Amino acid sequence: MFVLKIIKKIFAILGSTDSPRQVAWGFVLGMILGLTPFWNVHNLLIVLLILLFHVNLGSAIFGWFIFSAFAYLLDPLFHSLGYYLLVQVDSLQSIWTFIYNNSVLAWFRFNNTVVLGSLLTGLILLAPTWFLMRWFVQYYRKYLQAKVQKLKIVQVLKSSKIYTAYQKVKILGA
Secondary structure, X not given: OHHHHHHHHHHHHHOOXXXXXXXXXHHHHHHHHHHOOOOOHHHHHHHHHHHHOOOOHHHHHHHHHHHHHXXXXXXXXXXXXXXXXXXXXXXXXXXXXXXXXXXXHHHHXXXXXXXXXXXXXXXXXXXXXXXXXXXXXXXXXXXXXXXXXXXXXXXXXXXXXXXXXXXXXXXXXX
């Protein structure tokens, strides 16, 4: 039943009234939250961006959930990238020293190899993931949404008493 709820929420996100751009921005901001260790100042800033700007909150939570599941597997890669940037690139040493010695910038923990590597990976993946997600939402809404609505499982979910009650409450709330 839990899996059906998740699938239903994914289809709700894809078919929401939010624009494909809003869904894509929510997803990529959630991706950065999921890839990086959670208790960091830059993640607080990303949560603020999610709340301040009109992005799809459901897609942000979904992106965070999906990418946090894979982040632990990618931690050795993030560590290697962060270590390379922190230790082996001599031209960046003065920048890292400045950040570490600055009382405010030190809170961002860029001296942690996993934090630096995962944040950089998230920033590198931001643009391609945004374009791919925006394209997928447009494609789904144009070509797949009507077909998905006709599936037997979707019909069963829609005909359940809980869904009917939810729709009535949703209409009253609007």
